[in-house]
Amino acid sequence: MRRWLALLVAATTSLVLIALLVPMAVLIRSVAENGAMDRALTAAGSVAVAVGTPDLPLAVEQVARSVTVFLPDGTTLGEEAERSAAARLAATGRSVTAEADGGREVLVSAQSxxxxxxxxxxxxxxxxxxGVREAWAALLALGLGLVVLGIVLADRLAQAVTRPVDGLAxxxxxLAGGDLTARAEPGGPPEVRSVALALNHLAGRIDELLVAERESVADLSHRLRTPLTGLRLDVESLxxxxxxxxxxxxxxxxxxxxSALITEARNRTADRESCEAGAVVRERVRFWSxxxxxxxxxxxxxxxDGPLSVAVRAQELAACVDALLGNVFAHTPEGAALSVRLAGHPDGALLAVQDDGPGFDPALLERGISGGGSTGLGLDIVRRTAESSGGRLAVSSPSGGGARVEVVLGAA
Structure with missing residues (x-):
């Protein structure tokens, strides 16, 4: 925006200056020419009054200019000059001005x-x-100075507008990165201040809604403790x-x-946490084994063989592994083999789960859709876990059959 405003002001100022300075330059030249011609006419008039008197040669010598007198008898006094057509016209009794080589000639007729x-x-x-060229140079310098001054002022004005806009960005x-404490500093023109206030209001509302959502999820999760307590009592009675x-x-x-769901729902920090992926995957595979x-x-x-840290909390990675293995047990027949592989990756770590089942139905890969009577959120949980760490999820069907899910987790 600063560049466009500077160009706009430069173009506008240039047009205004051209409209003003060009006529002024023409006027300066006209004034200079008129002054020179007036001085020449004055000199010619001082000589004309001496025509027909013995003082004519002296009058010619006293004029500090290039003066020539064409007498009626054909003789010439003063500077040698060719009797031009304009001179012959002036001999008829008319005073004229004509262009000549290297300048102009003023021809005044005088009766004797x-x-x-x-x-x-x-x-x-x-x-x-x-003095014309010097005046033109001064006008040009003035015009350039005004253009530069206009650009500087426009840049300062644009900066006053763009700085608050950059702050809003x-x-x-x-806010998009999860820092809900970010707030804009209202400044600049009234419209920009209004946008800043609206953005701050929006950020406040988002914060309030997220707090309400976290508390709602935490409350719903807490309600599960009651049936869990009953289930525990039933198990103890076996x-x-x-x-x-x-x-x-x-x-x-x-x-x-x-408990982890309640803790995670109430966790308001946007900072990434990390864990040692090998230990988490080993423990969850042991559970499902x-x-x-x-x-x-x-x-x-x-x-x-060694530790492999990823930018995911241990609880989230455990839920990710449980979702992948749970899908295998839920959507493949009993006896279908599976493999779990965790290895290093240029972006962090690669977790790959492959089974010998019937493979994936592409229509079942959307959030909330399942072919096995579940919620259909397993792969979506895996995808969000991967993307929150800066990684990604890829699902494929190998040529030999089955399904393969690759999860790239960002490095801690």
Whole structure:
């Protein structure tokens, strides 16, 4: 915007200056020419009064100019000059001005007893343009100075407008990045201040709505504790200790998930947290291996030798792995093998889960759509977890059958 305003002011100022300075330059030249011609006419008049008197030669010598007198008898006094057509015209009794080589000639007729004499005064081009070029240079300098001054003032004015707009852009980017404490500083023209106040109001409303949503999710999650308590009591009443222990572990895991959901819902920080991906994936695969063993599934696990940190909280990564493995157990027949591979990646880490099931139906990859009676949010949870870390999700069907889900997680 600053550049466009500067160009606009430069163009407008230039047009105005051209409209003013060009006529002024023509006027200056006309004034200079008129002054030179007036001085020549005065000199010619001083000689004309001496025509027909013995003082004519002295009058010619006293004029400090190039003066020629064409006498009626054909003789010439003063500077040698050619009797031009204009001089012959002046000999008829008419005073004229004509262009000549290198300037102009002023021809004044004067009557004498012998006839009509013509006084010629030559005005060189330098005298006609005396002071004109200097005045033009001054006008040009003035015009350029005014254009530069206009551009500087326009730049300052544009800066006063663009600085608050740039501030609004920065605040909007911070809000988009999750920093809900960002607020704009109202400034600049009234319209820009109004936009800043509206953006601050919008940010406040977003903050309020998110707080209300977090509390609502936390309250809903907290309500799950009541049926969980009843379920725990039912598990404790089982007579088979092994079955009771197995179900108790499932209830404990469910309760931990509910607690993590409450904590996450009330977490207001936008800063990224990290975890060691290998430990989280190893622990979740160990949890699902028990069910895999009951269903006769072969599980292949490949983990890195060293630590691999990713920009995801441990609870979120655990939920991501649970969603991927849960989809395998929910949408593939019992006995279908699966593999879990975690490895380094240029962007951070790559988590790949592949199974030997029937593969994905593309229509079932949308949020909220499922072919197995579930909520259909599993892959969406995985996608949001990957994107929150700066990664991505990719789903494919290998040529040998089955499905493969690759999750790229950003580095911590």
């Amino acid at each position: 007893p012998e006839g009509t004499a013509v006084i010629r005064v030559f005005v060189p081009e330098d005298e006609l343009m005396r 920065r605040v909007s980017h911070r 007579r088979d200790p092994e079955e009771a222990a197995r179900l108790q572990a499932r209830v404990d895991a469910l309760e931990r998930a509910v 028990v069910l895999a063993e009951d269903q006769g599934r072969e599980v292949e696990v490949t983990l890195p």
